[in-house]
Amino acid sequence: MLIMTKIGPDGAMVCRGPLAALWLGGLLALAACTSAPVSDQINDPREAQNRGVHEFNKDMDRLVLKPVGAAYVSVVPQPIAIGVSNFADNMGLPGTVLNDILQLKLDEAAQNTGRFLLNSTVGLLGVLDPASAMGLLEKPTDFGATLNFYGMPEGAYVELPVLGPSTDRDMLGKAVDFVFDPTWLFVPRPLVYLSYGADVGATIGDRGRYSETYDSVLYESADGYAQARLLYLENRRYQLGQPAMTDTFEDPYAQ
Numbered sequence: 001m002l003i004m005t006k007i008g009p010d011g012a013m014v015c016r017g018p019l020a021a022l023w024l025g026g027l028l029a030l031a032a033c034t035s036a037p038v039s040d041q042i043n044d045p046r047e048a049q050n051r052g053v054h055e056f057n058k059d060m061d062r063l064v065l066k067p068v069g070a071a072y073v074s075v076v077p078q079p080i081a082i083g084v085s086n087f088a089d090n091m092g093l094p095g096t097v098l099n100d101i102l103q104l105k106l107d108e109a110a111q112n113t114g115r116f117l118l119n120s121t122v123g124l125l126g127v128l129d130p131a132s133a134m135g136l137l138e139k140p141t142d143f144g145a146t147l148n149f150y151g152m153p154e155g156a157y158v159e160l161p162v163l164g165p166s167t168d169r170d171m172l173g174k175a176v177d178f179v180f181d182p183t184w185l186f187v188p189r190p191l192v193y194l195s196y197g198a199d200v201g202a203t204i205g206d207r208g209r210y211s212e213t214y215d216s217v218l219y220e221s222a223d224g225y226a227q228a229r230l231l232y233l234e235n236r237r238y239q240l241g242q243p244a245m246t247d248t249f250e251d252p253y254a255q
Contacts, residue, residue, distance in 0.1 A: 040237075040242075040243045042157065042229065042230070042233060043154070043155070043157060044156060044157040044229065045156050046156060046157075046158065050157065050158060050159040050225070050229075051159075051225050053159045053160065054159050054224070054225045054228070056161060057159065057161065057164060058218055058219075058224070061207075061214070061218060065204065065207050066207065066211070066214075066215075068204055068207075068208075069204050069205070069206075069207030069208030069209075070208050070211065071208075072201070072205055072207075073205060073208035073209055074208075076205070081201075081205045083127040083128070084198050084201045084202055084205065085198075085201075085202040085205060086119070086126050086127055086129050087125060087126045087127050087194075087195070087198045088195060088198035088199045088201070088202040089126065089202075090116060090120060090123070090125070090126025091126065091183060091187070091191070091192070091195035091198065092195075093112050093113075093115060093116040093138070094116065094181070094182040094183045094186075094187075095142075095177055095180075095181050095182060095183070096112050096138070096139070096140060096141055096142070097109050097112045097116070097182075098180070098182050099141045099142055099145065099146045099177075100112060100139070100141060102143075102146045102149070103141065103146055103149045104149075105141075108139040108141070111136060111137075111139055112138060112139055114131070114136050115131040115136040115137070115138060118130060118131045118134070118136060119131045125191065142170075142173055142174075143172075143173035143174075143176040143177045143180075144167075144169055144170035144172070144173025144174070145173070145239070145240060146173070147169050147172065147173055148169065148240050152169050153169065154169050155167050155168025155169050156168050157229055157232075157233065158171055159225075159228075159229075164228075164232075165228055165229060165231075165232035165233075166232075167233075167236070170236070183195070
């Protein structure tokens with residue numbers, strides 16, 4: 001929910017080549033051996049620790065992300081801000097296609113591939129978005145969804161420093177999405193590095209653009225942690241086609 005960044009490649013342990021493929025195959029095989037229970041409850045055994053991280057994230061938002069986001073939307077012209085977001089989204093599409101294939105969603109893989117090729121050429125590396133005008137909309141997915149497809153349970157809720165709400169399964173998915181990012185195989189390095197900056201810029205722009213929504217959750221709710229947790233789990237389970245939550249959060253500000 002806060003800064004969705006990727007760690008720079010020079011500072012990360014990146015596993016590639018045949019060994020990486022073998023590791024990924026083993027992970028999926030292990031996940032396939034289990035049947036993922038579908039939960040409509042909140043599983044948060046580490047709530048005390050998570051609340052501490054939530055307070056850290058709130059402090060970071062109040063001191064850095066919120067004011068920078070406000071400055072970004074007031075200084076950066078909207079067409080440029082849209083172009084930055086488009087470029088960041090486009091550079092993430094190869095990873096989306098890989099997850100489509102792993103989930104056996106070949107139609108969505110074809111659509112996302114067509115979108116990437118069109119926007120990367122006619123759309124000037126994705127800065128423009130002619131694919132949407134032609135009906136080639138993105139079909140988002142990630143490795144957390146792939147793990148769910150192969151039967152890995154959701155695990156416990158966790159709030160990550162800087163990255164915000166997640167679950168045990170999605171936390172692993174985020175790590176795998178970075179380590180196995182296929183853009184490293186065929187995209188020139190300067191563009192890959194630039195995509196990391198675009199990710200940050202897009203997130204800062206979202207913080208400024210949707211400031212009222214962020215503020216209502218983080219600062220105006222009676223319990224911002226519980227509200228953020230519920231919103232994340234409801235949205236994530238909806239994305240995965242799972243049942244609605246039975247746990248509810250009653251916010252007096254909604255009265």
